[in-house]
Amino acid sequence: MSQDVLSIGEVSDRTDVAPSALRFYESEGLIHATRSDGGQRRYHRDVLRRVSFIRVAQRVGLSLGEIREAMASLPESRTPNKEDWAKLSRSWRPRLDEQIALLERLRDRLDGCIGCGCLSLRVCALVNPGDEASASGAGPRYLLGEPPER
Amino acid sequence: MSQDVLSIGEVSDRTDVAPSALRFYESEGLIHATRSDGGQRRYHRDVLRRVSFIRVAQRVGLSLGEIREAMASLPESRTPNKEDWAKLSRSWRPRLDEQIALLERLRDRLDGCIGCGCLSLRVCALVNPGDEASASGAGPRYLLGEPPER
DNA sequence: TCTTAACTTCAAGTGAGCTTCAGATCAGCC
DNA sequence: GGCTGATCTGAAGCTCACTTGAAGTTAAGA
Numbered sequence A, B: 001m002s003q004d005v006l007s008i009g010e011v012s013d014r015t016d017v018a019p020s021a022l023r024f025y026e027s028e029g030l031i032h033a034t035r036s037d038g039g040q041r042r043y044h045r046d047v048l049r050r051v052s053f054i055r056v057a058q059r060v061g062l063s064l065g066e067i068r069e070a071m072a073s074l075p076e077s078r079t080p081n082k083e084d085w086a087k088l089s090r091s092w093r094p095r096l097d098e099q100i101a102l103l104e105r106l107r108d109r110l111d112g113c114i115g116c117g118c119l120s121l122r123v124c125a126l127v128n129p130g131d132e133a134s135a136s137g138a139g140p141r142y143l144l145g146e147p148p149e150r
Numbered sequence C: 001t002c003t004t005a006a007c008t009t010c011a012a013g014t015g016a017g018c019t020t021c022a023g024a025t026c027a028g029c030c
Numbered sequence D: 001g002g003c004t005g006a007t008c009t010g011a012a013g014c015t016c017a018c019t020t021g022a023a024g025t026t027a028a029g030a
Helices: A008-017 A019-027 A044-058 A064-073 A083-092 A093-113 A130-136 B010-015 B017-025 B046-060 B062-069 B082-090 B093-113 B132-136
Strands: A039-042 B041-043
Touching: A008 A039, A008 A044, A019 A039, A019 A044, A019 B046, A039 A044, A044 A064, A044 A083, A044 B093, A083 B041, A083 B093, A093 B046, A093 B082, A093 B093, B010 B017, B010 B041, B017 B041, B017 B046, B041 B046, B046 B062, B046 B082, B046 B093
Parallel strands: none
Antiparallel strands: none
């Protein structure tokens, strides 16, 4: 088949994404397919990039909903080009930086913090890393010099 | 109540973990409680540390099953001390390092890779970061200098 | 033409990690 | 003793991201 259109099996083989997942993505509005005379899915090569984008975006931590939203910003009037995709994924940068920073904090504080009483408090930055208020406000007690609980 | 034993509400308040989740953890064998005469759960202060450990371990990416397994290595004969917990969490270090490295690779290659044709191939390291064979074997095509697909 | 692998749909199932609900009981305080 | 909020159990429900199954159809190669 492989000239201009791809069957679901070919897309599956080339993206390493199961046919069932591709059908699921279609049902969720993430990818699109035309149909053969007999009703089988026929994909434009473009879908390979979309599927790959989905997989990478998932690794970045995006939900399928967020990914659909992100892809909605691609140009509809023409096939998205390299720069369109690159622009889209550059927007992940802050998110990635944040995630990396979180993991590094986790790693670097592990030794000093895990065993201490502060872990039993809801204000600890390790336990509630997303809690900005606690991080800059009340603050992790072990950083503020409060005695551990026990 | 707060002297030596804690009610489920108190544990919930202090760990910011819902009572339903605490019951669930108990049913999964992750934490333990004694009972009052009337049958209500009574927790030893120790449970605060266990619950906090569970939450932090989840952030590191462990499943509840792995966490249960990890905690099984804690001494049963005595209340685990700071060093016991610290030792346990130090074992996360390689895992954290690995995760951080993965995200950094992702971040650093994003610009050069996302838009390129290699993303449609199953060998791309961004798409299949866990695939050791492809990473060191066939290798990401964009690194090997193959022309992009389109 | 025949064969058969690949494809179709729709509904139901999976697994992780909980939450919600209903109806009943418990515990702390006046 | 009585009130009221906290807690109990067990079953069912939920979200996410898919997979599986059944029963039937299509399409590519000999």
